Amino acid sequence: MERIAVYPGTFDPVTNGHVDIAERGLKLFDKIIVAILNNPIKECLFTIEERLEMLESSFENYPDITVETFNGLLVDYAASQNCIAILRGMRAVSDFEYEFQMALMNRRLNPAIETVFMMPAESYSYVSSRLVKEVFQLGGRVSDLVPPAVERRLCEEYGDPAEPDCGRDRRRRP
Numbered sequence: 001m002e003r004i005a006v007y008p009g010t011f012d013p014v015t016n017g018h019v020d021i022a023e024r025g026l027k028l029f030d031k032i033i034v035a036i037l038n039n040p041i042k043e044c045l046f047t048i049e050e051r052l053e054m055l056e057s058s059f060e061n062y063p064d065i066t067v068e069t070f071n072g073l074l075v076d077y078a079a080s081q082n083c084i085a086i087l088r089g090m091r092a093v094s095d096f097e098y099e100f101q102m103a104l105m106n107r108r109l110n111p112a113i114e115t116v117f118m119m120p121a122e123s124y125s126y127v128s129s130r131l132v133k134e135v136f137q138l139g140g141r142v143s144d145l146v147p148p149a150v151e152r153r154l155c156e157e158y159g160d161p162a163e164p165d166c167g168r169d170r171r172r173r174p
Contacts, residue, residue, distance in 0.1 A: 005029040005085040005116065006078045008070075011036055011051050012044040013150045014058050015132055017124035021089040022065055024118060033081055034059065036069045045133055050153060057149035075110035086115045091125050 007022055011034070018034075025032050036051050046054070048069055055067040070077040078086060086106060090099055103115035119125065127145050136142050136154050143151055 002031060002082075003029045003085075004031045004033065004081060004083045005087040006033045006035050006074070006081060006083045007087040008035045008037060008074050008077075010039070010042060010044060010129070011055055012046055012129050013051065013132065013146060013153065014055050015124065015127045015129060015146050015150075016144070017089065017091070017120040017127040019058055019147060020121045020124055021087065021118050022059065023062070025087045025116075026062070026064055028116065029085065029087070030064065032065045032087065033083065034065060034067045035074075035077060036067070037074070038069050038071045045157070046153065054147070054149045054153055058147040073109065075106050075113055078113050079110060083113060086113060088115060088117050089120055090117045091120060091128070 005025060005028070007018075007025060009018065011018060022032050022034055034055055036048060036055065038048055044051070052067060052069060059065040059067060074086065086103075088099055088103070090096065099117065103117075106113065106115060120127070124145075132142050132145055132150075133154075135145075137158060142154065146154075
């Protein structure tokens, strides 16, 4: 039986920490489905189509990692994909309470699906999508924090970081 895990998230945008978790998840699972929750209530910088495109580009060299979108309950989606586990990254103690509650709720909803927590590589333990967006918008370089497709997309949204004045005002272009 193939061991499939779902790695859910918003991925707005995907970071090298996300990529690290998925890559290392392949040591435990035969296949990883990186699943973007289609949540119209959550305000994201990138559309779901843009996030899908960036994730597909980030994992194009990984035949055992697929990228999809889903609606509704994660455990229902995981069951529909024959997943045995939900893969989650945990960066710090601050992530623990939320992740613990979600894991327990998911177990209650479907006890057949386990939640597996992985810590990212130390070099990505502080990286979050929110911080990447903030650093980039304030003029910082993020090339070592995100896949190339994400940096290109950020440049399209906010301007080229090589421009001398790019970091002063990176509000979203009309």
